[in-house]
Amino acid sequence: MGKLVKPEAILCDRDGTLIQDCHFLRTPDQIEWIPGVLAALKILKELQIKVLVLTNQSGVARGYFPEEAVNAVNDKMRRDAEAATGAIADFYFCPHHPQGQVIQYTCVCECRKPSPGLFLQAIADRSLDPTRCWAIGDRLRDLEPGLQLGMKAFLVKTGYGIQEQQDLSKSLFSEQITVVSSLPEIIDLI
Numbered sequence: 001m002g003k004l005v006k007p008e009a010i011l012c013d014r015d016g017t018l019i020q021d022c023h024f025l026r027t028p029d030q031i032e033w034i035p036g037v038l039a040a041l042k043i044l045k046e047l048q049i050k051v052l053v054l055t056n057q058s059g060v061a062r063g064y065f066p067e068e069a070v071n072a073v074n075d076k077m078r079r080d081a082e083a084a085t086g087a088i089a090d091f092y093f094c095p096h097h098p099q100g101q102v103i104q105y106t107c108v109c110e111c112r113k114p115s116p117g118l119f120l121q122a123i124a125d126r127s128l129d130p131t132r133c134w135a136i137g138d139r140l141r142d143l144e145p146g147l148q149l150g151m152k153a154f155l156v157k158t159g160y161g162i163q164e165q166q167d168l169s170k171s172l173f174s175e176q177i178t179v180v181s182s183l184p185e186i187i188d189l190i
Contacts, residue, residue: 013136015055028076044086063100092122140177161179
């Protein structure tokens with residue numbers, strides 16, 4: 001694949017894409033960055049490409065941790081990125097799950113990926129043109145809302161990516177998804 005037009009923003013998943021997926025990450029001290037991601041965030045900042053993180057956090061609905069725990073992890077990630085002279089422009093998360101244990105978060109919602117709510121909110125907040133954005137994640141559900149909105153999509157082989165790659169041929173969008181080893185590989189495409 002040759003060089004692509006520089007995106008105005010990257011809408012990416014969190015667990016398994018930026019940081020290791022440790023299954024219901026609860027505290028900032030559990031953060032383990034995927035190799036090369038902090039350096040990639042620095043380059044993306046230099047290129048003036050906004051990075052927006054969109055993440056399902058059903059652990060809130062399941063009663064594993066409160067919303068404040070998600071915010072604490074996100075805040076630590078923002079500080080880590082800034083310390084590496086990179087940036088994460090914003091975080092969006094869905095705390096819901098249809099089979100949750102915490103009543104106020106137990107529902108079918110429009111923000112839980114693959115529903116488009118988080119994407120639509122980020123696009124509205126930042127006045128983005130979705131056709132000039134990229135969606136990046138380790139699961140097909142991370143990419144589907146972006147693809148429906150006209151974004152380029154990249155499946156990373158980190159996190160659940162290798163498993164998801166096996167199901168790629170079953171996706172309606174299989175021809176539109178580019179598989180990369182990890183997020184830093186996209187730098188070479190810009």
